[in-house]
Amino acid sequence: MSGKPRLTYFNGRGRMEPVRWLLAAAGVEFEEFFLETSEQYEKLIKDGVLMFQQVPLVEIDGMKMVQTRAILSYIAGKYNLYGKDLKERALIDMYVEGITDLMQMILMFPFSPPEEKEKNLASIKEKATTRYFPVFEKVLKQHGQDFLVGNKFSWADVQLIEAILAVEEKIPAVLLGFPQLQAFKIRVSNVPTIKKFLQPGSPRKPPPDQHYVETVLKVFKR
Numbered sequence: 001m002s003g004k005p006r007l008t009y010f011n012g013r014g015r016m017e018p019v020r021w022l023l024a025a026a027g028v029e030f031e032e033f034f035l036e037t038s039e040q041y042e043k044l045i046k047d048g049v050l051m052f053q054q055v056p057l058v059e060i061d062g063m064k065m066v067q068t069r070a071i072l073s074y075i076a077g078k079y080n081l082y083g084k085d086l087k088e089r090a091l092i093d094m095y096v097e098g099i100t101d102l103m104q105m106i107l108m109f110p111f112s113p114p115e116e117k118e119k120n121l122a123s124i125k126e127k128a129t130t131r132y133f134p135v136f137e138k139v140l141k142q143h144g145q146d147f148l149v150g151n152k153f154s155w156a157d158v159q160l161i162e163a164i165l166a167v168e169e170k171i172p173a174v175l176l177g178f179p180q181l182q183a184f185k186i187r188v189s190n191v192p193t194i195k196k197f198l199q200p201g202s203p204r205k206p207p208p209d210q211h212y213v214e215t216v217l218k219v220f221k222r
C-alpha cells in the first residue's frame with residue numbers, strides 16, 4: 001500500500017477529472033486503475049467495492065469512497081481548500097454545484113447522438129456565456145480579489161479553471177466578453193500546483209474521443 005489515493009475509473013475525463021484536478025491542486029500524488037473490460041467492472045461489484053455499482057471509486061485514508069461530490073468534499077476539507085468557515089463553505093458549494101451543472105453538459109456531450117451534437121454544443125455555449133460565466137465575472141469584478149472566495153485559493157477556483165479550459169476546447173473564443181475570467185485564467189494557471197498539472201506528462205486526461213466512449217459503453221454493456 002503506497003499510502004497514495006487510488007483512483008478507479010476509465011482512462012479518460014468523465015466524472016473523475018474534477019477529482020484529478022483537486023488532488024493535483026492540493027499537490028497530492030495519486031495512483032490510477034483504468035477500467036477496460038466489463039469483467040473488471042463486474043469483479044468490483046462482486047467484491048462489494050462499489051457501494052452503488054458505480055464509478056468513480058477513490059480509495060483514500062482507508063476508505064473506499066464513491067459519489068463524486070462526497071469524494072471532492074472530503075478532499076477539499078482535508079487539504080484546506082474549502083473556506084475558513086461555514087459561510088465560505090456554503091459559497092464554495094454553490095459555485096461548485098453551478099459549475100458542475102455546466103460540466104455535466106460537457107461530460108455527456110460525447111455520448112449524444114450525431115444528429116443532436118450541433119444542438120447540444122449550441123446549448124453548452126449558450127449556458128456557459130449567459131448563465132454561468134457571467135456569475136463569476138461579476139464576483140471577481142465586485143470583490144476585486146484574486147480568488148473566488150475569501151481571497152484564498154479554494155476548490156471553487158479549481159472547478160472554475162477546469163470548466164473554463166473545457167469550454168474553450170469546444171468554443172475557443174468563449175472568454176472574449178469576460179475580461180475578469182481571462183485574467184483569472186492566467187492567474188490560476190500560474191498557481192504552482194495547477195501549472196504543473198497543465199504541463200505534459202501530468203495525470204490530466206485529454207478530451208474524450210471515440211475510443212473513450214466505446215470503452216465506457218463496452219464496460220457497461222450499453
Ligand SMILES: N[C@@H](CCC(=O)N[C@@H](CS[C@H](CC=O)c1ccccc1)C(=O)NCC(=O)O)C(=O)O
Nearest residue numbers: 013014015053054055056066067068069107216220
Ligand atoms: N452520482 C454518481 C454517478 C456516477 C455514475 O454515473 N457513474 C457511471 C460512470 S460515469 C460514465 C462516464 C461518463 O463519461 C457515464 C456517465 C453517464 C452515462 C454513461 C457513462 C457508472 O458507474 N454507471 C454505471 C451504472 O450506473 O450502472 C457520482 O457522482 O459518482
